[in-house]
Amino acid sequence: MTVTPVYKQGWTMEDIHWSLFDPSKVDPILLAAVKAAALVEYNAPDYVTYLKRVFADSHPATLADIEQWGKEETQHGRALGAWAEMADPSFKLEEAFVRFRKGYTPAHFAPEQDGSVRGSRRGEMIARCVVESGTSSYYSAIRDASEEPVLKEIAGRIAADEYRHYKLFYDTLHAQPGPDLGFWKKLWIAIGRVREGDDDELAFSYYCANVPPEKEAITPYNRRKYSRLASQASMTVYHRHHVQKLVQMVVKAVGANPHGWLANLAGALLWRRLSAKVA
Numbered sequence: 001m002t003v004t005p006v007y008k009q010g011w012t013m014e015d016i017h018w019s020l021f022d023p024s025k026v027d028p029i030l031l032a033a034v035k036a037a038a039l040v041e042y043n044a045p046d047y048v049t050y051l052k053r054v055f056a057d058s059h060p061a062t063l064a065d066i067e068q069w070g071k072e073e074t075q076h077g078r079a080l081g082a083w084a085e086m087a088d089p090s091f092k093l094e095e096a097f098v099r100f101r102k103g104y105t106p107a108h109f110a111p112e113q114d115g116s117v118r119g120s121r122r123g124e125m126i127a128r129c130v131v132e133s134g135t136s137s138y139y140s141a142i143r144d145a146s147e148e149p150v151l152k153e154i155a156g157r158i159a160a161d162e163y164r165h166y167k168l169f170y171d172t173l174h175a176q177p178g179p180d181l182g183f184w185k186k187l188w189i190a191i192g193r194v195r196e197g198d199d200d201e202l203a204f205s206y207y208c209a210n211v212p213p214e215k216e217a218i219t220p221y222n223r224r225k226y227s228r229l230a231s232q233a234s235m236t237v238y239h240r241h242h243v244q245k246l247v248q249m250v251v252k253a254v255g256a257n258p259h260g261w262l263a264n265l266a267g268a269l270l271w272r273r274l275s276a277k278v279a
């Protein structure tokens, strides 16, 4: 059994043991998934602007936490991108990112959008908890699956950050004044955010990361196709226990028992859904 090192907050690119890189251990499917993940992570600054708008007039400490969170997410993109460039020198993070940005701009990032698209700050925090549950489970799965030591380290560092992000947003959720949202409302927001995993963000990032610009004309973007390829790549690393952990974190965020019937049912349903997507 391998012991996962404890990675503390505040690591930098220089802390990664790049010299241990072993090209013979690079798995091509994992590489494709890492390239796509790098683009999504690297897109954090837009989300920082949006979240600061949602939390405008909050305590300065909350705004500082959002800033710090965004810096860490961007660094995730930089670290994953740097690893992918080592593993495949034809991949260029900045170049792929420009294409991704051009084709993917969710409506809620538009400057004229006021407040949270989730209806309230509490709703926004539940949606954030869902995303951080997903990323912390996903990078744990990549860490466990990777035979390549540098990717294993990067994924381990990121997974630890994502778990801390979850805690930050969970605490921010509970620090909000005013009445709590009803259970069904919270569950509805969480399910809505899980379903957004089907939107263009994952499919289009996979496309921009893995179809080079010179092949765009002969290989046009198709959401269904690239959503399926992205899911297939993710499912090569996921095991049932990673998905269960994800569900437990989400269930806790909506205020239910992470070891109760809801978590068991939701875990089974999500696993079935993920498996069916790639069948």
Ligand SMILES: [Fe+2]
Residues within 6 Å of the ligand: 041, 072, 073, 076, 135, 158, 162
């Ligand atoms: Fe991240």
Ligand SMILES: [Fe+2]
Residues within 6 Å of the ligand: 073, 132, 135, 161, 162, 165
């Ligand atoms: Fe995160």
